Amino acid sequence: MKQTVVIFLTLLLLSSCGDGRKQFHEPRSEADLSGLTIATSNGTYYHGKFEKRTDVGLYIANTETDALQAVRQGLADVYVTDEIILSQEEMERLNIKLAFRGKETFKVAFALKQGNRRLQTELNRFLAEAPIGDITSHWIAGTPEVPEKEYQIAPDAPPLRCVCAINMAPVSYISAGGEWKGMEPDILRRFAHTTGRRFQMENMSLAAAVAALQAGNCDIVSACITPTEERQLSVDFSDPYYEVHPGYFVPNTGGRAHAKINERLRRSLLIERRWEMILHGLLETVKITLFSILLGSVLGGFVCAAKRSRRRWLRELVALYGLFISGIPALVFLLILFYVVFAGTGMPPSAVAIVTFALCFASSSGNIFHSAISSVPRGQIEAGLSLGFTPMQTFNFVILPQALKKGLPFFAGECVGLLKSTSIVGYIAIHDLTHVGDLIRSRTFDAFMPLFVVTLIYFLLAWLIRKGLGMLLPEARRRKKT
Amino acid sequence: MKPICTMISIRHLSKTFRNPDGSANTVLKDVNCEISKGEVISIIGPSGSGKSTLLRAMNMLEPPDSGEIWLNGENITAPSYPLETMRRKMGMVFQNFNLFENMTVMENITCAPVKLLHLSREQAELQALALLKEVGMAHQADTYPSELSGGQKQRAAIARALAMQPEIILFDEPTSSLDPTMVGEVLSVIRHLAKLGLTMLIVTHEMRFARDVSTRILFMNEGVIYEDGTPDQIFNHPVHSATKAFVNRIQKLVYEIDSDYYDYYQIHTSLGRFCIKYNIADKNDLVFALIKEVLFEHLRSVRPITVRITHAELSGVTSLDIMVADISVSPLDDKARSSLGAQVRQIIEEPTTRGFRVKLIV
Known part of the structure; x- marks a missing residue:
């Protein structure tokens, strides 16, 4: 165990030092x-x-x-x-x-959902009236900041949901605590405030951002986008607000x-309070994992009950469900739920993630419950009944403790698997542990340190899950007592 | 003699199992029976005659297809009858013990009284300890079933059934899956309980035990109670020929020794088991010595030889048959005859249709 960890870390260190x-x-x-x-x-x-x-x-x-x-x-x-x-x-x-x-020379503009004329008009009016030139030169050339006009946010107004596909200063970047800074967020924030709305921004790849725009999961996409005829087939554009030239770097x-290790550690964790971002990511990961396991286990109970049902159609339905879930990559399933099934419902991405993983987990945990219960010999049930226990009491006092012992190791394995598969939620702009690590990497351009920290945390979480579930075993509790 | 008080009344009980291929297998055909308080009833009969099914139907683990079972004047086969209440009064001991694997012997015995009879843990443990003493298991109270021998498991299971203070205990072949060496300890526990006046129903293959311990014997054959009577009636004066054939059946152990490559050591082991199983351990050494003497001295050059040990359970007659094919005169010489004759009760030498047989009655 110890050796594996050492070898793993050495390899990581070596790979971080390559220079080709x-x-x-x-x-x-x-x-x-x-x-x-x-x-x-x-x-x-x-x-x-x-x-x-x-x-x-x-x-x-x-x-x-x-x-x-x-x-x-x-x-x-x-x-x-x-x-x-x-x-x-x-x-x-x-x-x-x-x-x-x-x-x-390119003119760049913001992308909007097709047919949203009202927002387009509002945005164009804002771009024409606001001191856009001063704002941009503040970020690009370092001129003094333009003070923002007083504004009032209507309490019941929906937030302006923006997605940006760039995470680099000075155009748009995340600072400490997940706050968006840079030219584009500045413009869009001011626009949101002048229309009396809160400003919200997520980071996605351009392709995902456009998909989110079309699905109605966001209002505006910013990424120094140049309006082209081809693009106008799928999205609408605001008036251009800036002119850019290509740069060859x-x-x-x-x-x-x-840099030395401690300097890299400092850059990855301390500067801009990045450890706070990691903490938030950790909480997000723990939240999604925990709720998925809870909801998935409840659903898994139903799956198990259906598998043990006398009704054939119910058993076949559940088998079909298992086949369906096992045949789709979790990521694809997540994207389907986010962009298709729950698109435009206003459901928060982490809720969609929890539903996705719970549905996957229901199938596997249901299987585990079923086989654990089936592994308890029929004679044990008969003995329980013959003493005068009701079927329910027999299940609680006789079957459950024995099934728990047999099924728990597999269940713990499934939970760890779930924890690891939550690392894909970054695709729907959830700032989980992996995604946060990625964000830090994109700011520091040091891949090793964030990955190292993230790996370590996942490893500890997995260990905690196994240990914690192990405590549920009757043996473990007995050992503790004596 | 009219029963003093009928405890269980079984009326027109029938049960049919469906085979996997769809054909029907009727195991109980219109069974009728009355059981009174204090009776010790052994159910005997060939395998597949419905003995165990009858027992399992009585506490509704195997609900019958038709017919009724009445317990203390209540119809327990009625759909609305609470089975839990009935099962508390009717203990059951299984062939495969079915002790709860996740509990110690003590927990096995106390769990039902604590949860169902609402005894305090101290009370239940005190009672359990008394019961464990009764079955000779008090020193094993804190062990898990997986650490016990078969005989110990079964004794613990008996204590568990007794802990609910049932009115009747059903024993479903309590010794059938035990090693022969452990049958004795379990039978003596049951014998002891019978003396205490418990009402018991025992499905068993142990003829002598059934004869000695029971007040009444039910002989079951082909799904019906063929004959019902005292041990004396069933074993000594059976009415039906099927009963007679069954109770007088002879147990056999056969070795066909075709060459000197034969695994002789295996004879030692299986003969030992056979003798223990049929309670003739005292004859084990003699029979083994005789086999050795015949095979390696008197008939050293004669192969193949068939050796058969037979034992009639009820009469207690044991004999060792030495059979050689394709000869018509005795293979024994005078020296052998006198040597063997000194050790056995009787030597019978007779030609058979396939060869010659020497029968040694021990």
């Missing part, structure tokens, strides 16, 4: 890009642009963060994105630099060496 950077001539123009690999995020203008060029390689990442990380890890040579996405400090911190600026050769 290639030597190459820094490009000065688009023509120089020939023969290089370009990293960009999925679905951007650059994706389309460089797909057509046969002389360059493409690395398509899911998010801007991942695309940038690809260049830092040497998986790609050049990272192309809107120039404003990276501030000077951010570039220094990440040890990359701007190689050259592209010639094109390359690693800064001869940059800093790897």
